Amino acid sequence: MRAYRIAAIPGDGIGKEVIPAGVEVLTKLSRMTNDFRLDFTEFPWGSDFYRSTGALMPEDGLDTLKPFDAIYFGAVGDPHVPDHVTLWGLRLKICQGFDQYANVRPTRVLPGLKSPLTDCPPGKLDWVIVRENSEGEYAGQGGRSHRGHPEEIATEVSIFTRAGVSRIMRFAFELARSRPRKKLTVITKSNAQRHGMVLWDEIAAETARGFPDVSVDKELVDAATVRMVNRPDSLDTVIATNLHADILSDLAAALAGSIGIAPTGNVNPERKYPSMFEPIHGSAFDIMGKGLANPIGTFWSAVMMLEHLGESDAAARLMRAIERVTAERKTLTRDLGGTAGTAAVTAAICSALEQS
Numbered sequence: 001m002r003a004y005r006i007a008a009i010p011g012d013g014i015g016k017e018v019i020p021a022g023v024e025v026l027t028k029l030s031r032m033t034n035d036f037r038l039d040f041t042e043f044p045w046g047s048d049f050y051r052s053t054g055a056l057m058p059e060d061g062l063d064t065l066k067p068f069d070a071i072y073f074g075a076v077g078d079p080h081v082p083d084h085v086t087l088w089g090l091r092l093k094i095c096q097g098f099d100q101y102a103n104v105r106p107t108r109v110l111p112g113l114k115s116p117l118t119d120c121p122p123g124k125l126d127w128v129i130v131r132e133n134s135e136g137e138y139a140g141q142g143g144r145s146h147r148g149h150p151e152e153i154a155t156e157v158s159i160f161t162r163a164g165v166s167r168i169m170r171f172a173f174e175l176a177r178s179r180p181r182k183k184l185t186v187i188t189k190s191n192a193q194r195h196g197m198v199l200w201d202e203i204a205a206e207t208a209r210g211f212p213d214v215s216v217d218k219e220l221v222d223a224a225t226v227r228m229v230n231r232p233d234s235l236d237t238v239i240a241t242n243l244h245a246d247i248l249s250d251l252a253a254a255l256a257g258s259i260g261i262a263p264t265g266n267v268n269p270e271r272k273y274p275s276m277f278e279p280i281h282g283s284a285f286d287i288m289g290k291g292l293a294n295p296i297g298t299f300w301s302a303v304m305m306l307e308h309l310g311e312s313d314a315a316a317r318l319m320r321a322i323e324r325v326t327a328e329r330k331t332l333t334r335d336l337g338g339t340a341g342t343a344a345v346t347a348a349i350c351s352a353l354e355q356s
């Protein structure tokens with residue numbers, strides 16, 4: 001039997017509710033298939049850990065995670081800890097430490113779910129957004145001087161390297177090529193950002209020459225928001241910088257029905273380090289501890305994790321179970337117009353697995 005070591009990091013807020021739900025579903029699925037085993041180890045890292053130790057994760061946390069086959073992550077964010085401390089102390093430490101430079105964010109309208117757009121049935125909105133996940137606006141370059149004085153200065157420098165942009169462009173073109181429409185939209189802002197974004201555009205054009213079967217177009221990030229709303233079927237695979245894709249993928253999730261359903265994979269394509277899978281939503285402290293969190297984004301992230309591990313039959317089975325539950329519309333959380341809680345949706349997915 002194939003065995004995989006999975007590091008589970010619930011993190012903060014509703015991460016502590018959705019990750020146990022995901023572990024329950026994955027454990028049931030692996031027992032049903034009898035082909036593979038998932039051995040979970042949970043790490044209590046996050047804002048509570050910070051309060052008791054002064055760090056979001058231990059100093060040797062990356063060494064601890066390195067032998068794992070994958071990381072299953074919940075969320076970071078706490079109302080009593082500055083957001084830049086939580087994000088950089090845990091999630092970005094793992095993404096950047098493990099060179100998970102390809103952040104893959106599929107979005108589509110699942111059967112039974114409704115887009116807030118008029119006339120947007122399943123099939124009309126079916127995107128994968130690729131987020132550059134290692135540099136750009138999140139390079140961590142910059143600083144502050146003369147704190148508290150009138151002449152105080154802060155810089156936040158975006159970094160675009162030829163190596164970093166080339167590898168994510170290749171990844172996005174390959175992903176676009178693997179999808180039926182073979183279509184890639186390159187998001188840019190090179191009209192205003194005339195250095196880094198012009199390099200980005202140039203490398204996109206150079207990379208395109210190696211993918212003659214992929215049709216490519218370019219869109220300014222501001223215009224992209226309009227296009228996502230007005231012409232969702234004109235997009236398929238989308239590549240954008242770290243910050244642009246972060247914003248566009250939240251919009252994408254909302255247009256597909258809810259941020260609660262959207263999954264993501266932080267992938268190290270060379271597999272030198274473990275990749276990390278998580279719902280795109282944050283810690284949602286307003287609903288924490290109430291059992292209301294939508295676990296579907298966490299389950300869909302598990303689908304991505306299984307695909308990454310090579311367990312494509314199990315991944316497809318879990319996706320079918322998710323779609324069966326959304327199509328029935330009987331057991332949905334409040335963000336999707338239902339009244340069910342996390343536990344009821346988890347139970348519905350577990351029972352749908354039996355029929356999928």
Ligand code: GGG
Pocket residue numbers: 073074075076077087091246278279280281282283
């Ligand atoms: N599960 C995703 C998560 O916890 N995100 C928290 C967050 O604030 N992310 C901001 C970002 O990734 O740019």
